[in-house]
Amino acid sequence: MFFAISDRLGPAHLADTNIELAVTYTVVRDSPEKLIERLDAHAAEHAKSPRDYFESVRALNAGEEQCGPVMRDPVAVAARFVYLNRCCYNGLYRVNKSGRFNAPWNKQDQFKFCAETIRAAAGALSNTKVTAQDFRKASPNSGDFVYCDPPYDKTYNQYSADRFDDDEQRALAKLVRTWAEAGVRVMVSNSDTAFVRGLYSMGFHIHEVAAPRPLNRDGEARGPVSDLVLTSYEI
Numbered sequence: 338m339f340f341a342i343s344d345r346l347g348p349a350h351l352a353d354t355n356i357e358l359a360v361t362y363t364v365v366r367d368s369p370e371k372l373i374e375r376l377d378a379h380a381a382e383h384a385k386s387p388r389d390y391f392e393s394v395r396a397l398n399a400g401e402e403q404c405g406p407v408m409r410d411p412v413a414v415a416a417r418f419v420y421l422n423r424c425c426y427n428g429l430y431r432v433n434k435s436g437r438f439n440a441p442w443n444k445q446d447q448f449k450f451c452a453e454t455i456r457a458a459a460g461a462l463s464n465t466k467v468t469a470q471d472f473r474k475a476s477p478n479s480g481d482f483v484y485c486d487p488p489y490d491k492t493y494n495q496y497s498a499d500r501f502d503d504d505e506q507r508a509l510a511k512l513v514r515t516w517a518e519a520g521v522r523v524m525v526s527n528s529d530t531a532f533v534r535g536l537y538s539m540g541f542h543i544h545e546v547a548a549p550r551p552l553n554r555d556g557e558a559r560g561p562v563s564d565l566v567l568t569s570y571e572i
């Protein structure tokens with residue numbers, strides 16, 4: 338979403354609880370050439386022994402001590418994040434209940450990445466603040482546009498050890514309603530379930546959209562499904 342509209346945005350703020358994701362976007366923005374250099378090094382090591390190398394990088398678990406290792410070498414954290422994303426099954430970001438990344442290897446002998454895409458992303462992010470934070474910490478102003486892309490109801494919630502459950506969905510819906518009442522233009526995406534429809538039935542416009550679901554475990558079920566886009570304003 339952000340990269341699709343970045344050329345039409347003024348100053349923007351991207352936030353997610355995943356500290357490694359936030360560090361990665363920060364490094365892409367501030368140090369793209371250093372990141373590309375580290376990714377070249379990952380590619381060279383991966384080519385020598387793909388499976389062993391993937392498993393050794395995955396075992397590093399950069400996020401374990403949160404800010405400690407991240408602050409010491411953010412470029413290494415970002416390079417690991419991009420490498421694992423490109424070399425794991427389906428680009429799946431999945432952690433176990435201890436917060437340890439555990440997606441399996443995609444069985445590809447080469448690790449490929451596009452340096453030009455990283456440079457283009459750096460340009461798109463140049464006027465953007467990136468933070469690792471819970472959605473409850475956001476404080477948009479009247480007239481701002483906020484897009485929320487939470488873990489989807491009844492689909493997949495293994496982004497972090499703290500699973501995004503029904504109470505989290507309720508808390509998000511309640512908070513965005515207060516923002517909307519204060520004049521913020523809010524858009525939320527989520528699954529098309531009775532629970533989500535109920536949460537946003539007051540004050541939100543409900544739109545059905547066909548969306549790809551590339552992370553479905555069942556390959557046959559990976560085609561488009563109906564999702565919901567909920568807006569506090571008319572489209």
Ligand SMILES: C[S@@+](CC[C@H](N)C(=O)[O-])C[C@H]1O[C@@H](n2cnc3c(N)ncnc32)[C@H](O)[C@@H]1O
Pocket residue numbers: 338352353354355358470471472473486487488489496497501
């Ligand atoms: C459907 S994904 C969206 C990811 C992102 N928009 C993208 O396109 O790459 C849901 C995201 O919600 C984040 N998340 C989970 N709990 C959160 C919370 N309490 N506050 C903020 N973000 C959270 C996860 O880390 C995950 O990245």
